[in-house]
Every structure is written in structure tokens, then in C-alpha cells.
Amino acid sequence: DAGVIQSPRHEVTEMGQEVTLRCKPISGHNSLFWYRQTMMRGLELLIYFNNNVPIDDSGMPEDRFSAKMPNASFSTLKIQPSEPRDSAVYFCASRMTNTEAFFGQGTRLTVV
Amino acid sequence: KQEVTQIPAALSVPEGENLVLNCSFTDSAIYNLQWFRQDPGKGLTSLLLIQSSQREQTSGRLNASLDKSSGRSTLYIAASQPGDSATYLCAGNTDKLIFGTGTRLQVFP
Numbered sequence: 167d168a169g170v171i172q173s174p175r176h177e178v179t180e181m182g183q184e185v186t187l188r189c190k191p192i193s194g195h196n197s198l199f200w201y202r203q204t205m206m207r208g209l210e211l212l213i214y215f216n217n218n219v220p221i222d223d224s225g226m227p228e229d230r231f232s233a234k235m236p237n238a239s240f241s242t243l244k245i246q247p248s249e250p251r252d253s254a255v256y257f258c259a260s261r262m263t264n265t266e267a268f269f270g271q272g273t274r275l276t277v278v
Numbered sequence: 279k280q281e282v283t284q285i286p287a288a289l290s291v292p293e294g295e296n297l298v299l300n301c302s303f304t305d306s307a308i309y310n311l312q313w314f315r316q317d318p319g320k321g322l323t324s325l326l327l328i329q330s331s332q333r334e335q336t337s338g339r340l341n342a343s344l345d346k347s348s349g350r351s352t353l354y355i356a357a358s359q360p361g362d363s364a365t366y367l368c369a370g371n372t373d374k375l376i377f378g379t380g381t382r383l384q385v386f387p
Contacts, residue, residue, distance in 0.1 A: 206380045
């Protein structure tokens with residue numbers, strides 16, 4: 167398996183634009199997590215899914231953020247409209263329930 | 279609400295030293311605890327997973343322990359090498375993975 171795949175690896179966008187981050191989890195994994203990492207706040211859990219269903223989105227900072235998982239092999243995290251304070255590295259991770267979690271390489275988002 | 283703390287925040291040691299990284303968590307009802315390594319500008323690499331029923335887990339020069347009752351886990355690195363330089367993160371699993379802030383390790387020759 168190629169591991170958790172995220173795209174794009176880097177994204178530079180202007181304030182106010184819509185940004186969509188993508189994640190393909192490891193085949194067979196039933197849990198998927200979205201995290202945001204910054205120097206100031208470390209790794210923050212934004213939302214996680216079990217069996218494609220959002221379980222806890224309490225970490226989503228604002229209504230500007232939304233996440234979907236239309237099927238077991240794909241998830242998106244959307245920011246609309248984007249703001250400079252959204253600049254961070256966004257990670258996706260997947261696992262089977264309560265087993266070892268594996269992370270993607272992340273998407274570095276810069277909003278100017 | 280699960281809170282995870284890691285001590286020390288940073289550590290600089292000469293090559294060859296044995297060292298211990300500490301992780302504390304507030305919710306003892308964890309299913310397991312996972313240790314990760316993160317190199318600058320990279321993603322997280324899983325090192326060890328300890329199930330709540332286990333007390334120790336070993337992989338090469340790494341040994342992780344878990345004490346649920348006291349809310350603590352340690353990562354022991356034997357005979358440290360410059361290639362071990364990275365940030366080490368622990369994460370407690372209570373349905374969701376909650377991370378500590380990490381220990382930044384530098385091993386100098």
C-alpha cells in the first residue's frame with residue numbers, strides 16, 4: 167500500500183479564495199482524521215470519521231471549515247473563504263479502529 | 279477532555295547517551311498510546327503502539343512503557359545517534375488521537 171496520500175503537497179492562495187485539501191486513506195482503514203499543525207498550537211484534531219461518518223467535529227475552528235468523506239477511499243477538507251491565519255500544515259491520518267494510525271505527508275497551506 | 283503533556287520540550291545530548299522522553303495524559307481510559315517521530319518539514323512516522331493491556335513495547339533501540347493508573351508513558355532511546363534527532367510526539371487514544379506538544383531532540387556527534 168502507498169500509505170495515506172494527501173494532495174496537494176503545497177498550496178498558496180489569496181485571502182478569500184476557496185481551498186480544498188484531499189486525502190486518500192489506506193485501503194481497509196475505517197477511521198480517518200484531519201489535523202492542523204502550527205508552531206504556536208502544535209497538532210490540533212479538526213475532525214474525525216468512522217466508517218465515513220463524522221463523529222467529532224468539535225475541533226473545526228469556524229464555519230468556514232468543512233469536511234466530507236463521500237466514500238471509504240476519499241476525504242476532503244474545505245476552507246471557504248480562506249484567511250491568512252489558516253496558514254498551517256494540514257495532515258490526514260487513517261487507521262483501523264483503535265489500532266496504529268498512519269499519517270500522510272501533509273499539505274502546507276499558505277494564505278496571503 | 280484528554281490532555282497530553284510531554285517533558286522535556288527540548289533535549290540536546292551527545293551521541294551514545296541513553297535517554298528518556300516523558301508523556302503524561304489526563305484520561306486514563308485510553309485504548310492505547312502511540313509514539314511518533316517527526317523530522318523537520320515532514321509527516322509523522324509511527325514508532326510504537328502500546329495497547330492499554332500492555333506495559334511495554336520494544337522496537338530496536340526504542341522501548342516504550344505505559345502506566346495507565348498514573349497516566350504516564352515513557353520512550354527510552356538506547357545509545358542515541360545523530361540520526362535520532364527529530365521531534366518525538368505521543369498520542370493518547372480514547373476513540374480519537376490527542377497529541378502532546380512534543381519533545382525536540384538533538385543528538386550531536
